[in-house]
Every structure is written in C-alpha cells, then in structure tokens.
Amino acid sequence: MARRHLFEWEDQPWLPVALRDGATDYLRFMIELGDAYGAASPILADAMRRSRATRITDLCSGGGGPWRRLTRGLERNGVAGDLVLTDRFPNLRAAAALEPPLRWRVAYHPESVDARAVPAELAGFRTMFSAFHHFAPADARKVLADAVAARIPIGVFEATRSDASAILAILPIPFLVLLTMPFVRPFRWSSIALTYLLPLLPLLVLWDGFVSCLRTYTVAELRALVAEVPGSDGYTWDIGEAKGKGPLPLTYLVGVPKLTA
Ligand SMILES: C[S@@+](CC[C@H](N)C(=O)[O-])C[C@H]1O[C@@H](n2cnc3c(N)ncnc32)[C@H](O)[C@@H]1O
Numbered sequence: 001m002a003r004r005h006l007f008e009w010e011d012q013p014w015l016p017v018a019l020r021d022g023a024t025d026y027l028r029f030m031i032e033l034g035d036a037y038g039a040a041s042p043i044l045a046d047a048m049r050r051s052r053a054t055r056i057t058d059l060c061s062g063g064g065g066p067w068r069r070l071t072r073g074l075e076r077n078g079v080a081g082d083l084v085l086t087d088r089f090p091n092l093r094a095a096a097a098l099e100p101p102l103r104w105r106v107a108y109h110p111e112s113v114d115a116r117a118v119p120a121e122l123a124g125f126r127t128m129f130s131a132f133h134h135f136a137p138a139d140a141r142k143v144l145a146d147a148v149a150a151r152i153p154i155g156v157f158e159a160t161r162s163d164a165s166a167i168l169a170i171l172p173i174p175f176l177v178l179l180t181m182p183f184v185r186p187f188r189w190s191s192i193a194l195t196y197l198l199p200l201l202p203l204l205v206l207w208d209g210f211v212s213c214l215r216t217y218t219v220a221e222l223r224a225l226v227a228e229v230p231g232s233d234g235y236t237w238d239i240g241e242a243k244g245k246g247p248l249p250l251t252y253l254v255g256v257p258k259l260t261a
Pocket of ligand 1: 061086113131
C-alpha cells in the first residue's frame with residue numbers, strides 16, 4: 001500500500017492536553033499488554049554494545065511507550081544505563097508509571113524537544129517508538145540527518161504497518177478503550193470522562209491508529225530515506241523487519257556511526 005500522510009489529531013499543537021496525554025497513556029498500556037516491541041530488545045542491545053552507549057535519549061516518548069518492558073529486556077541482554085524520555089509535548093506524569101528495574105535510571109525531560117533538532121546536551125543513543133510515521137519524508141530525513149550530523153546512533157521502531165492485516169487489527173480499538181481505560185496508568189479522571197461521558201478518546205485513538213498504519217514507512221522506503229541523508233555513508237545501517245510474539249512483525253531502522261580509529 002502506498003504511504004499516505006493523512007491528518008492525525010496528536011500532531012495538532014492545539015489538541016487539549018487531556019486528550020493528548022489520555023491517548024499516549026493508552027498507547028503505552030496497549031504496547032505493554034501486547035509486548036509490541038519485545039523483538040526490539042536484542043536489536044537495540046546489539047546496537048548499544050556496538051556503539052558502546054550507556055545513555056538513551058528516547059524521542060517522541062509520549063506516555064513512555066514500550067520502556068517498562070524494554071528496560072527489563074535490555075537488562076536481560078546485558079545492557080543498562082540512563083534513559084531520558086523526551087517529547088515535543090512532554091507527558092511528564094508518565095515516567096512514574098514505568099517503574100524501571102534497579103540498574104536503570106529513568107527521567108522525563110521537562111522541556112519540549114523536537115526530534116528534528118535535538119539539543120546537544122541530550123547526547124544519548126536516540127530511539128523512537130511508534131512515532132517515525134509522524135514525519136513526512138522531508139522531516140523524516142531531518143530526524144536522521146540531525147543524529148548523523150551529531151554522530152549519534154539512532155534506532156527507529158514501528159509496530160504499525162501499511163497493510164490490510166494491520167488495519168484490521170486496529171478496528172476493535174474503540175471497544176478496547178471502553179473495556180480497559182480504568183486500568184490505564186497513571187489514572188486520570190479526565191481520561192475516564194473522555195471515554196465514558198464524552199467518548200472522544202476511543203474515536204481519537206482509532207483514527208490516529210488507522211492513519212499511523214497508512215503513514216508507516218516500509219523497509220524499502222526507509223532505505224530510500226537513508227540514502228538521501230548527508231553523511232549517511234559514515235554509518236552502518238541495519239533496516240528490516242523483526243518478528244516478536246504478536247502476529248505482525250515490527251519494522252526497524254538502526255544506524256551506528258562507523259568507527260574511525
Ligand atoms: C504515537 S505517539 C508515540 C509515543 C510513544 N513513543 C509510544 O510508543 O507510545 C507519537 C509521539 O510523537 C510526538 N511527536 C510528534 N511530533 C514530534 C516532534 N516533531 N518532535 C518530538 N515529538 C513529536 C507526539 O507528541 C507523540 O507523543
């Protein structure tokens with residue numbers, strides 16, 4: 001299916017914070033429940049070892065995405081360190097729900113961070129989950145070029161995909177939101193009201209999930225993007241699909257600077 005960059009609610013700066021945080025909390029809850037990024041642990045652990053990274057700067061972190069499980073998965077793969085979550089619209093209460101294992105230190109950067117121009121003080125291995133599709137090709141190249149210009153490794157992972165099976169899988173979302181919202185953490189009365197009194201959250205999550213599938217880059221599209229990033233030949237790129245516990249594979253792109261010495 002050809003990539004289509006349709007409107008997503010989450011991209012709108014005017015979206016009320018109760019809807020934005022309710023949606024990203026819910027996304028984290030579902031990612032955790034389905035272990036959507038279990039297959040990312042060994043890929044990320046290998047890239048961190050190759051680049052000798054012990055600090056991660058997660059971009060577009062929203063409600064924390066897969067990090068509760070991922071810190072444990074990385075630890076099992078022999079990797080631990082510091083994780084800083086960042087977002088253009090930080091969801092600061094989300095960090096508390098991640099309960100990192102002992103060898104990890106996790107913090108949420110309080111200021112807005114745009115993944116296309118990451119401040120130099122956030123020097124860790126850059127990661128991005130369920131978010132690269134938010135960037136149309138010119139901006140997606142900027143995200144990669146910003147990391148390459150700083151000679152910082154980057155890993156991008158997507159659990160959605162632009163095919164009929166993925167779109168079918170998101171159709172039950174409104175019912176799942178109705179069934180599970182009281183169990184989503186952090187607990188927010190605003191999310192309860194926006195699910196049961198004025199059910200905007202189930203509809204928002206369904207629409208953004210559907211559009212996310214249409215926007216997700218294929219392996220071939222990711223390869224084409226990388227080829228157009230200035231300096232990308234100074235990196236080793238690993239781009240592919242990985243099968244986890246779920247029925248659908250995740251798509252990933254990992255770039256590590258080639259050693260010069
Ligand atoms: C679909 S959510 C994914 C959140 C999280 N990574 C997860 O896996 O649940 C996408 C996130 O990207 C953030 N975002 C969108 N554009 C951004 C940008 N230019 N820079 C940084 N964050 C951005 C949104 O605020 C939102 O929190």
